[in-house]
Every structure is written in structure tokens, then in C-alpha cells.
Amino acid sequence: MSAAAVPKARYLPPKEAGSFRQVLQLYETRQYKKALKVADTILTKFPDHGETLAMKGLILCFSEKKEEGHELIKKGLRNDLTSFICWHVYGLFYRSERNFEEASKCYVHALKYAPDNTNILRDLSLLQCQMRNWEGLITSRKTILSQKPNVRQHWTGLALGYHMMKNYELAENILSKYEETLKEPPKEDYEHSELLLYKNMIIYESGNVARALEHLESIADQVTDKLSVMESRAKYLLELERLPEATVAYRKLLNRNPDNKEYFFGIERALGVQDDVEKRKTLYRALAKQYKHSDAAKSIPLSFLSGEDFRQAVKSYIVDFLTKGVPSAFVNLKPLYDDEAKVKGIEDVVLEFLKTLSHAGNGVNGVGQNGSAKEKDNSPTTYLWTIYYLAQHYSKIGQPDLACEYITKAIEHTPTLVEVHMAKAKILKRKGDHVAASEAMTRARELDLQDRFVNTKAAKYLMRAGKSDEAVSVVSLFTKNDAHGKGVGDLHEMQALWFLTEQGEMFNRLGKIGLALKRFDAVKKIYDDWWGDQFDFHQYCVRRGTMRAYLGLLRWEETLYTENFYTRAAFDAIQTYISLYDTPKSARVAAELEGLTEEERKKAMRKAKRERAKQNKHSESEKIGGTDDDPLGKNMENTSTPLEDAEQFWKPVAACATWDQSWTWGEEIAKRKEQEAARVKLDTADKTT
């Protein structure tokens, strides 16, 4: 920029101008203390110099003095509204606050006064990715590319924009043009290989599978990720109905990994047998023979066989598990439980098998006269795993009493097996007996104190039983603990969603509304963090050329807020806020006092006061350390805007493409907001008349 263009307020004499450049340099190299000193020397002479004020503010923000810093940034900007530096600084401030929307507005302003500034353009392009503003991204990427056409990431960055706008042709063209700029394509180069695969993905997504296959074959030699070439080839061949070739391709994949169900489904379709049970049966019989250790080859047929065929297949499958003592037998078969006939088949098979076993329970004592068990043909564990299976089976199909009977037998048989106690806990939990369930889970935990999984379950069950402090003590055996020996703070830090959700729900049941809201909010913060965390990848992935992984990330983020843990906590929070709105505190108190005599009223008030005192007496385990000025969530509970607060939880869900239309929370909130608006209107009308 020429000196003549510098407005008067921005002008600094050469000495100070030099100092200002020094400030920028020191900031870049994170020498914040020195930078502040230099900035102050400028400000003693030119206290209103906008750019210096803004820079000082920014540095203060990064030195833990955010509020003061923010004020200075604003002041700086007010003093020099046409400075791209001031706007850029303001954008950086918002970005550090993860307020991406405001940040990108600032960058757009900054670009008005410095349209070619690469740094700002690059920063803006990252924000555009974050905001999914693909049109904007194309514009900024085009400018960047025209400035520096020799850098690969600028090409991929632009291609990304077109790809996301579903302009596959241009996306592909951009990548081809980049390839043309290379004199010789690099060999055995991972980043280049990823770029080629990205291009292939674009061609495939454009819908032209034939060309995608052609392109795939042309790049196959240069690609380092051989497996993904094989998988894409098989998929394309199948889609193109070049079946014999597809069969060969899937065979090759199965030879590499005979446990991938997708490959089995692929070969079924390649052979055209997917709709013919008899042919499928024959195919899987052959496959199971060929891939002896493959679970998939044996378990897939269970899903399509029926009648006697199913019985035979499931028999050998289950009996094998039970004699080998695979604790997860039931988990593997659970998917079949949607089908009643299958459930009956499984039940018959297992009961029959049980009859063949010799054990103390069916009158055949295990130990012979001389005390030796050696001639027995089955091990006691086979019996154990069989009744353990039946217990889970009956619990699953809604027969808790039979389930209890079997699990009690299993516990009598081997009271040292962690799994049987866990199963008992689960059965009792399903029955709704949370206290007994938690006792059973505790008995499981006592057998193996270093098993983190059981520890977690035990804590969860304690919370279900309302035993808040005990739960915290148990879970704290595996956390970094604060001065009180409690790990609640650490569980926040470790983003233990299960814990936060369970504890929140427990607080809700115990009537500790503030704490409940506090935990639901903590869950939301974690998800917001994950949403924000992708920011770093917009730059990193494009620079490293890992576009396929990056797209996976972008697509995962699109569904982020519909994940179970988020929706569970969010809906809990929304429900809580709605009931706060529906029955505000004053109404709750009034309802209780209605129709009472003066004496009773006083008594009730005293009682309420005692209850409040009790509720306010929070044990240490509920608080978390740190600088939180509302550790018990009182402010949340006493909110004057419950509907708006609820909306904060709902908005991100509704913004996901994957949200389930049967979720009605959005309507529930909207309905009440309308009522509220109508009421306010009425109120003001009343006042004016």
C-alpha cells in the first residue's frame, strides 16, 4: 500500500512504524510479553492508534486477559474502521472464541480493505469450510490459487469447493489441471496417491461408474493403498454388472479378510444368489469349509435359514460357543431375536443341549465315587455357559422369572465368575429393581477390582439406584482425583459422556434440577468442542492431501448432534426446561399451599425450607473443582428464559440432516413460545389501555 493511501489516524512516523512491524513479528513468534512492551511504547505517543490498540488487545486475549483484550480490540477497530489489520484481529478474536460466524464476517470486512491478502483469504477459507459455505470457499480459493498456482493444496482446496457443490466436472477438471502441472508424477508417494483416490471418488460420485472404473485401473499402479483399490474395483464391477469379474474381485478380498461381512454380501450378489435361499445355503456351506475360522461364514446363514435348516445351523454354532466357553455367545446371536421362530428354535436347541450335560443340577453328580471327574465327557464350564446363555435368553424375551432362576443356578455353580453377576444385575435392572441390580453389579466388581468395564457398570448401576456418593467413589478408583479424592472433574475432562448423562439423569430423579442441567450442559459442551475441533482439520487435511479421510470427518460431523449420547442428554435437558416453564417456582409453591389453613400453611413453608436446605447441602462428590462460579447449576435452574435455553439444545439436532422426524421437541418448544408471545402481547395491551 502506498503511503499516500494511509489515512491520517493510521499514520505512524518511521520509528513507530518500525516498532509496529516489530509487534507483528513478536506476535507471530508468540513472544507476547515483549510484544506488549513495544506496543505500549507506541501507545504512549499515539494512544489512539487503532491497529496498535487492536494488536495489544489480541495479545492480551492470548495472555489470559480476555475481557481487557476484547475492549481494546473493539476500541482499536472504532478508531480505524477501514484497517484490514483491525478487522483481521477482530476475526481472530472471534475465531478463538469459536464464534465462527462472526469471525467470517470480520474477515470479509478485512478483505474489503485488502482484497489480495493471502493470509486473510486462507483464514477465511477455513472458516468457510467450518460454516459449510462452499460458494464462498470457491471464491476465496480461486483467488488464492491465482496467486500461488504451484502449491497442491490450493488446487485440492478449490476442487473441494466444487465437489461439495456437486459440480463434479469442475472438481475433476481442477485436479486434472493440477496433475498437468507436474512434470513427472511422484512415485510411491502417499499424498499423491491420496489425491488420485480423491479424484476417483469424485468421478464415482458423479454417477459415471464405468469411467470411475477406467480411471481406477489407470491409477492402480501409483496408489499405495492397495486394499482400497481392490474394494472399489469389486464395488464398481458389481454395480456395472460385470459379474464374473466381480466374483473374482470379491474372492480376492475374502482371501485377505474372511471376516468382513461386506465381502460375503458382495460375492452373493456377484454370483446372483442373494434371493435364492437354497443357493445361498450351498454357497455358505462351501465358504465355511474354505474359511474355517471365519465367524461371518457361519453366522450369516443364520439370518436367512429357517425351519430345520436353521435349527441344524444354529445348533452347531451355539454348541461350539458353549463348549469353548465364549462369553459373548448371546451377544453374537442377539440380532436373530427379532424373529420369533428363530427365538423358539434357539431355545429348543439350547434346552436340548442342556439335557445332554452331566452336572450336579440334573442328578448326575459330577464327581464319581472315588472323587475323580476325569471320565466326564464335558467340562463343568459347558454347563455353566449354557445356563448363563439361557438366563440372558429368557431376560431378552421378557421372562424375568425364568431368567432369574437360571442365573441363580449359574451363580450357585460358579460364584466367582464376573459375567454371571453382571448378567444378574442386567436382569434385575430390566425388571426395574435398581437397588438389587446395583448390589449384583457390585458383587461382580468385587471379584476383579482392576476391570475398568465392570467398574464403569457398577458406578452406572449405583447411579440408577440413586446412590450418588458411592457411585462417585467407585468411579474415582480409575480417575485422576482432586484434593477430595473425587474424579468428577477428571471425568468432565476425559469427556466421559456416559457418566455425565447418567449423573444428570440421577440428579433429575433426586430433584437436584440445577445439577442435572449442569451435567446435560457439560455433554453439550463436549459435542460443541467436537464440532469446533474439526476446524483444525480444514487446514491440516487439505495441506496433507488426506482428502478421503477429511471427507469422512466432514460427513461424520454432519450427523454429530444426532448421536445417541447427545440426543439423550439434550432431550433430558429440554424436558427439564419445559417443565420449569410449565410450572414455574411460584406456581409450584402456590399449588401446594392452596386450601390450607394458616397453621398448615406455616407448617408447609417450614417443611419446604427444610427440604431446600437439605437439597442445598451438597456433598463434595457433586461439585467439581476449578473456577466455575456456578458449580451447582443454580443459575440454570433459576433461568428466566427456559424456552430459549431448551432451544439451544434443540437447534443443533434440527440442523443435522439425519434427525429423526418423530422427535417432537422442536414443536413442543415452539408451541410454548407462541403462547408466551401471545401472553406478552396481551399484557402490554392491558397496560396501554
Add this chain to the structure above:
Amino acid sequence: MAPNIKIALDDLTVNNLGVLRRINSVVLPTSYSDSWYKDSLSVGELAKLAYFNDIPVGAIRCSLETPPSHKDQTRIYIMTLAVLSPYRGYGIGRKLVDHILEQAKKMFVKEVYCHVWVENDDALTWYQHIGFEKGELVTGYYKKMTPAGDAYILRKAIE
């Protein structure tokens, strides 16, 4: 023999102490105090758990008795030995006792012994079957029983 049976011993630790508790409490008539269990962690190789296909099913817990006088010999006393009933007859009890006998040898201890209730025929035969000798009768040894129970000493000398 039934196929695929694997029997192994492992150390008693603070994390699996609950297993010793559980086995003793379901197999043995006597109950032991918390401090007794805590002390079990300090006897080293003289307390062991036995596993059947990775499931803990048996346990032994002994103590080293150093007598007040030099003239008497140091002995190992088997305080509890128990195998869950479905897992008896697979050589687990023997394996646990053998382990103790081996320790005795290493420690130059000359005798391993225990008390068995006179009415517990199974245990009496069993100890003799694996080479212990029936010794003197101690009347009223089980004080908590009503009436107090008598016990035999069973001992094995170590060469």
C-alpha cells in the same frame, strides 16, 4: 478327560482378593475376618488362586509358623483350602497343595500341616490320599461350634 481343560495357579492380589473371599465363604463353614483377608496379601506364595479355563475356582491360604523356641521347627499351616464343588476331582486341590509343598522345600521348612474336623470324612480321606498322615486328635478345637468340634491334625513331612 473332557477336552480343553486348562488349570493354572496365580497370585493373590489386592484386586482379586474378593475371589478368595467368595470361594471361602461358599465352600467353608467358618467365616474369616477382614483383617484375616488383608493379611492374606502378605504371605506371598503361601496364598494362591487356582483357575479352571481362566475362571477362578479354588484357593489355598497358609501361614508360616515361627515357633517361640529355637528347638521347635518352623512349619507351614494350611488355614484354608477350598475348591468350588463343580470343579472338584480335576486335580486342582492337589495342585494347590503341591505348590505349598514345593514352597516348603524351597524355604527348608520340614512340615506342612492342617486341622480337619473329625466328621469331615471326605477331607480326611482326601488328605491321606495325597500323602498326609493322620495325627493326634485335638478336642474342642472348633470353639465356635456347639458343641465344640474336635479336629485331627494332618501333616506331611518334607524330606
